[in-house]
Amino acid sequence: xxxxxxxxxxxxxxxxxxxxxxxxxxxxxxxxxxxxxxxxxxxxxxxxxxxxxxxxxxxxxxxxxxxxxxxxxxxxxxxxxxxxxxxxxxxxxxxxxxxxxxxxxxxxxxxxxxxxxxxxxxxxxxxxxxxxxxxxxxxxxxxxxxxxxxxxxxxxxxxxxxxxxxxxxxxxxxxxxxxxxxxxxxxxxxxxxxxxxxxxxxxxxxxxxxxxxxxxx
Amino acid sequence: xxxxxxxxxxxxxxxxxxxxxxxxxxxxxxxxxxxxxxxxxxxxxxxxxxxxxxxxxxxxxxxxxxxxxxxxxxxxxxxxxxxxxxxxxxxxxxxxxxxxxxxxxxxxxxxxxxxxxxxxxxxxxxxxxxxxxxxxxxxxxxxxxxxxxxxxxxxxxxxxxxxxxxxxxxxxxxxxxxxxxxxxxxxxxxxxxxxxxxxxxxxxxxxxxxxxxxxxx
Numbered sequence: 001x002x003x004x005x006x007x008x009x010x011x012x013x014x015x016x017x018x019x020x021x022x023x024x025x026x027x028x029x030x031x032x033x034x035x036x037x038x039x040x041x042x043x044x045x046x047x048x049x050x051x052x053x054x055x056x057x058x059x060x061x062x063x064x065x066x067x068x069x070x071x072x073x074x075x076x077x078x079x080x081x082x083x084x085x086x087x088x089x090x091x092x093x094x095x096x097x098x099x100x101x102x103x104x105x106x107x108x109x110x111x112x113x114x115x116x117x118x119x120x121x122x123x124x125x126x127x128x129x130x131x132x133x134x135x136x137x138x139x140x141x142x143x144x145x146x147x148x149x150x151x152x153x154x155x156x157x158x159x160x161x162x163x164x165x166x167x168x169x170x171x172x173x174x175x176x177x178x179x180x181x182x183x184x185x186x187x188x189x190x191x192x193x194x195x196x197x198x199x200x201x202x203x204x205x206x207x208x209x210x211x212x213x214x215x216x217x
Numbered sequence: 218x219x220x221x222x223x224x225x226x227x228x229x230x231x232x233x234x235x236x237x238x239x240x241x242x243x244x245x246x247x248x249x250x251x252x253x254x255x256x257x258x259x260x261x262x263x264x265x266x267x268x269x270x271x272x273x274x275x276x277x278x279x280x281x282x283x284x285x286x287x288x289x290x291x292x293x294x295x296x297x298x299x300x301x302x303x304x305x306x307x308x309x310x311x312x313x314x315x316x317x318x319x320x321x322x323x324x325x326x327x328x329x330x331x332x333x334x335x336x337x338x339x340x341x342x343x344x345x346x347x348x349x350x351x352x353x354x355x356x357x358x359x360x361x362x363x364x365x366x367x368x369x370x371x372x373x374x375x376x377x378x379x380x381x382x383x384x385x386x387x388x389x390x391x392x393x394x395x396x397x398x399x400x401x402x403x404x405x406x407x408x409x410x411x412x413x414x415x416x417x418x419x420x421x422x423x424x425x426x427x428x429x430x431x432x433x434x
Contacts, residue, residue: 055366056324056359067309073323074316092284099291105323106290107273114331127344142273149272 100163317380
């Protein structure tokens with residue numbers, strides 16, 4: 001059965017692959033699972049039909065028969081647990097890869113989002129110039145720790161996993177800032193993720209939605 | 218084999234059960250798994266021996282033979298997947314319960330932490346009184362959505378799961394604020410979690426660490 005995911009009808013990131021459907025698309029491409037996409041408008045996201053699937057009125061959702069999931073992390077884990085390719089076979093190695101998934105979403109992403117939110121919503125506030133460096137330092141601490149652990153390795157554990165998929169996705173939110181440039185091994189790690197054929201297919205598919213939604217495109 | 222977790226030698230929350238070892242203790246109590254605790258000081262958390270276990274220098278960690286995990290969400294999931302009691306047997310119901318785990322940590326907790334951080338670190342800033350209500354509104358939006366989904370049910374899905382364990386843990390961070398009081402069903406939901414015998418055992422054990430570390434106690 002072909003799963004259906006939801007994505008923004010009009011991508012607020014202009015197709016740069018930062019919307020969270022990208023993480024699910026990438027996971028599905030990695031395991032070779034075809035999928036359908038249903039585009040939803042911002043109004044539809046907050047309407048009862050979508051809220052029944054996603055109580056927080058966001059994207060992505062994942063439907064496969066009568067199974068309905070939300071939260072990109074949970075969906076990526078479900079895809080990884082039901083198809084080979086994103087988690088090691090060995091139980092201990094699996095638990096370690098899953099640890100990196102939680103790490104990406106619960107330890108590394110929050111300070112990155114805080115910085116992003118400040119840049120989006122506090123630019124005109126009197127405190128913005130004083131507060132932004134504090135937020136950047138919080139991101140820098142996490143990047144330093146992650147950089148220290150990654151060292152010269154290609155991936156966080158032996159082979160590419162769902163943990164790397166989420167970590168690369170989270171770090172990509174720093175694109176265009178100099179923060180990632182301060183850690184060359186992390187920059188190379190992100191580039192390594194982006195070079196994967198599955199990533200590229202997923203990226204092009206989400207970009208096509210944005211391109212198609214542009215007047216005159 | 219008895220697992221060993223790490224916890225703060227001196228709990229910064231004064232034993233109110235907000236440190237993240239509480240989530241792991243609670244999970245272990247729910248499944249009836251005895252465990253050992255190794256207390257670490259703030260200096261030890263940032264030393265090489267601990268960083269080898271936890272790259273971000275935090276607690277809790279989880280050691281079981283040569284398996285070493287970090288991130289409370291990942292540890293709770295590991296406990297839930299290796300012992301009966303915290304996840305449904307049915308595969309689809311399991312995926313739904315795991316979705317609530319990610320939801321708690323990636324959608325509900327971040328705005329709660331942002332509010333907490335502002336109260337801890339920005340009290341003396343000129344912008345604090347203007348910014349705090351904005352943060353509280355962000356929390357309120359998530360609580361409203363969660364409250365709408367929970368309705369009159371006891372738990373987020375049919376039976377108590379690791380998803381409820383993490384959601385209750387996250388909501389408890391609002392204790393002492395009026396935000397939770399605005400949603401009587403969420404307040405009752407948290408109280409229902411706190412009334413579980415496993416919760417109480419875990420709470421008392423982490424409180425005992427704080428009490429023991431107090432001079433003259």
